[in-house]
Amino acid sequence: MELVQKVRVKNKMGLHTRPATAIVKLLQGCKCDVNFTYKKETINAKSILSILMLAARRNTTITINVKGADAPETMEKLIEAFETKFGE
């Protein structure tokens, strides 16, 4: 199953180290492939370094692409995490 959804970065400092850590932790153990696309660049969301390299700032939009068996749950968790600013 493949799901695509756009989310907004709400964290004050953008997707910096702490949110990036939270994303990678959240995706640990999930069985699907997760990619983020930002400004025409697509990266593996399970790589903290790749997320940091996006340098995505607050109020920018990221396209999440989830492919695999547990895609719906994974997408739901990700959206929730972006919404709640990864607990920041």
Next chain:
Amino acid sequence: MTKTISRQGERRLKGTPVCRGIAIGKPFLFSISETLTPETGVPVSDVEAEIARYRRALENSRLDIERLRKQMEHEHVSEGSAILEAHLQILEDPVITTDIEKYIETGKNAEIAFLKVISAFQQHFESMRDPFFRERFKDIQDVARRVIGHLRHTVRISLAEAPPGSIVFANELSASEAAEADPKNVSAFVTEVGGLATHAAIIAKAKGIPYIARVSFTGLTFTEETTVIVDGRTGEVIISPYADTLAIYAHVQRQLSLHVAKLEHTATALAETYDGLPICLCANVEAVEEIPLLHQYGAYGVGLLRSENVFFFKDTFPSENEQYFYYRAFVERMNGLPIVIRTFDIGGDKCFMGRIEGSDEPFFVGCRAIQFFLQEKTIFKKQLRAILRAATAGDVSVLFPMVSSLSELREAKALLQEARRELHKENIPCPEKILVGCMIEVPSAAVIADLLANECDFLSIGTNDLVHYSLAADRFHQTTSSLMALCHPSLLRLIKMVVVESNLRGIPVSVCGEIASDPRFTPLLLGLGVHRLSVACRYIPLVKNAIRCISAVESVELARQALSLSTASEVQQLLEKSYRDAVPDDCFYNF
């Protein structure tokens, strides 16, 4: 480990002395791996072994970080723990694991494969437009150093782990790295870049760790058994010294420790010249832990609290309450002695990067502190409110740094008034009157010292910046030795001008720069009319001794003589000679 063949002779390297002292010890290579890593091809048959070696280095790094993270949690340093959590994620990143293993499979050794990938990251991050994200590379670099440290056994990661007698060799030292160093184990720092005015230098001084910067390591090889001598007087680093060199230094070190013991003994005596002129000898302070020492030495008070340390390791400016508790901790420990809190002095060499609350724009303080804060009034007022609130607990004055015109001083004072009015309105206690001082550290301020002195309660001369701006000298890459720069006749005249103007108006003037903690300058400063000095706590005994070894009359005569000289080297010779005559048994300065 690098093989050495330097048995046959000693090697002398020269750098810029940043922090005084003489040390004899063994090298501890810290984060200089990039420059020392050899590229060796790996035969295809050994690829498996090389990958295993790489995985072991990653695993050892992971164990390190886990251990540090537990320690941080134990010490309730939650921010530190969060950063280390990110470091763990970086170690498990597919880019670090699978990508690099693939690279090793092409026949590269692990170090080269790893450093190639890291330097690609570095390039990418450095090309980012957003300085905040650019800065995130530091975490990657931190992890990279640790991994490389495990690949090469001589490079270790935290200075807290340095064994006793370590002479730390590093390309560059950050403030936090220097902060980790335990003065019981770290005998000296030697770096390739850096200089007198860096934060690492300030911390080295506060800890009393000798430090020599701008030493070239090119072609340098040593083992952990190599003996190294660091001479903070000349800026020399001697590798594998001859037996007689070693004997000479061992002797000097013994003499020096005798002298220091003697100074400690008289440290509690009054700070007055031998004909009885009292001098207010204050301390420059960075951390509350330094305050007991200040009491022990009988200091007059704190002449300079560097408030910018409140946001060390932080991305945003601290809240008013956070600052209030921070300042109050200092004020309470003063037991009624005066304390001067300098408002945030960042910009120039002291960079701060972060975001202002409620704003998306990252910023980088490039301009002078007071200019920046007069633009960012909300941040500045928050600090002034915090200082005013803390001032109810003791004798607090506020000092504005980097003022260059009267209008800046007036604006800053107006904001202070506004902060006070707000507090009154909100029924928050704050003192009716607080003394306001102005730093004289840019030449324009020195030239209009009369105008500034008219409108504040005290002046404080910051000689480091004054030298920097008046000689157009680069603080990081000084070509002239620092002592020479401080002896420049223009600096003496500027100090004299400021002192004359403040004395005319009956307001105190202090000197708090580098010059104040160098005992060779003490008689000159007294003679120029400076009766208030502020120095790093640990230099109080040294400066006090210099004060007690001279009479007020002699000092005035010395200053008159110095002002009549036309070159820095003549002034330097005069000061060196007079110190040798006054304090002959200080073998650190007299050699």
